[in-house]
Amino acid sequence: MAHGDRSQRAGDGGPPGRPLSRRALLGSAALGVAGAALAACGGGTATSTGSPTTARARRVGRAVGVPPDPTVPVGTDRLPQIDHIVVVMMENHSFDNLLGVLGRGDGLPRGANGQPSATNPDGKGHLIRSFPMPTPCQLHGKPSQSWNASHAQYDGGRLQGFVTSDSGPVAMGYWTPPAMPFTASLAATYPLADRWFGSVLAQTYPNRRYLLAGTSLGLIDDTLPAGLPPNGTVLDACNRHGITWRNYYSSLPTAGVFLTLLGQPAITTGLAPIARFYEDAATGSLPGFSIVDPDFGSQSEEDPQDIQYGDAFLAKVVGAVTSGPAWAKTLLVWCYDEHGGYYDHVPPPAAVPPDDVAPALGPGDVPGGFDRLSFRVPAGVVSPYGRPGHVSSTVYDHTSVLRLVETKWNLPALTRRDAAANDLLDLVDLAGTPHFLRPPVLHAAADPALEASCLATGAGTIPPASAVLPAR
Secondary structure, X not given: OOHHHXXXXXXXXXXXXXXXXXXXXXXXXXXXXXXXXXXXXXXXEOOOOOOOOOHHHHHOOOOOOOOOOOXXXXXXXXXXXXXXXXXXXXXXXXXXXXXXXXXXXXXXXXXXXXXXXXXXXXXXXXXXXXXXXXXXXXXOOOOXXXXXXXXXXXXXXXXXXXXXXXXXXXXXEEXXXXXXXXXXXXXXXXOEEOOEEOOOOXXXXXXXXXXXXXXXXXXXXXXXXXXXXXXXXXXXXXXHOOOOEEEEEOOOOHHHHOHHHHHOHHHHOOEEEHHHHHXXXXXXXXXOEEEEOOOOOOOOOOOOOOHHHXXXXXXXXXXXHHHOOOHHHEEEEEEEOOOOOOOOOOOOOEOOOOOOOOOOOOOOOXXXXXXXXXXXXXXXXXXXXXXXXXXXXXXXXXXXXXXXXXXXXXXXXXXXXXXXXXXXXXXXXXXXXXXXXXXXXXXXXXXXHHHOOHHHHOOOOOOOHHHXXXXX
């Protein structure tokens, strides 16, 4: 969450007029039961087919409530090569911001000198050119990815509103691979998705709701209304069809973006502290589906955090999976919830509206709908079956995770969005010999202690003088 994510409007569970932090809101929702018995409703239906849907079938939308293959029972395991789907969703960075100069995938445009050449006007007669961030730390409260700021940045598809939005000049900053050596090595080694977009031009909570339910249920900001999606969440679907799941959390669980879920024993019994994730990975006891959450106060890469703490967290999670006894049958998905207000040069495409729920616009909110994706975010998969050397330009968003789960266990679509989503199978080759069965050696994670002083001294000069150009 960026700065705009930090407070909630009065009337959403706290004293009138007093901002509530994400920690306070979710921490008050009975998280003491999080380490209780784990959600598991049997072992699922035995596999009878094992054959994935064709690429053409995956592209064709289906009706809400209809499974990918209506000819076999719901709950049938159709991808027996994979027993464990693990999702790690970090926060608030665009593809160009973290991977734009990696040299893999569709990164930042470059000029004749080989340097990034993207610019945005600052509204004061200057252009701000893409520039390397001076430290691994970020500004406090900027850039912004609020509904209004994101739509201003989109600028009707011209992408010229990043600096003049609430983000300011820092929106044009990017990090080079040495700042996040593990993440860069991961993106350079395993299959990478360079067309994974956020699900909605808005903040953290709406985007994480799409990961869970394929809809934000009208939400455009980080308030927490009590409503639940009519078809439930992916966690409810797992419970209904005997699929084991857990939401491992470091400080707060993603499940809490539908706050009412935290009052349901069927959900709270599936919440587990992060230490349990490392234990389960080490013993081969990971569930069928899991979400692994960082500490949102220090490891998620939200501003003003030092992004190297996120690099170290991701390295630990991936290392636990690849070194565990269940690695041979695991698919880990890593991505970011939204762009955080940082520049990306690829216009978000149109999208299928998830339902008939309109955006809950307040006074001063710009008009808009849920018929467009947000900006690209870094994303990829880590699996023995990953396609070596592959960069997928298939359009994905967070509901592609839902579609993957639905494809594997033949589950009905929750909304129109996940019904139409692509299911990530372009990133793997389940019919071939697992190329990454012996996990490759990746670059060691950053050591945040080496540059921890930036948390006290700040992000540095933003923008540097070299990034300020005269208007054309």
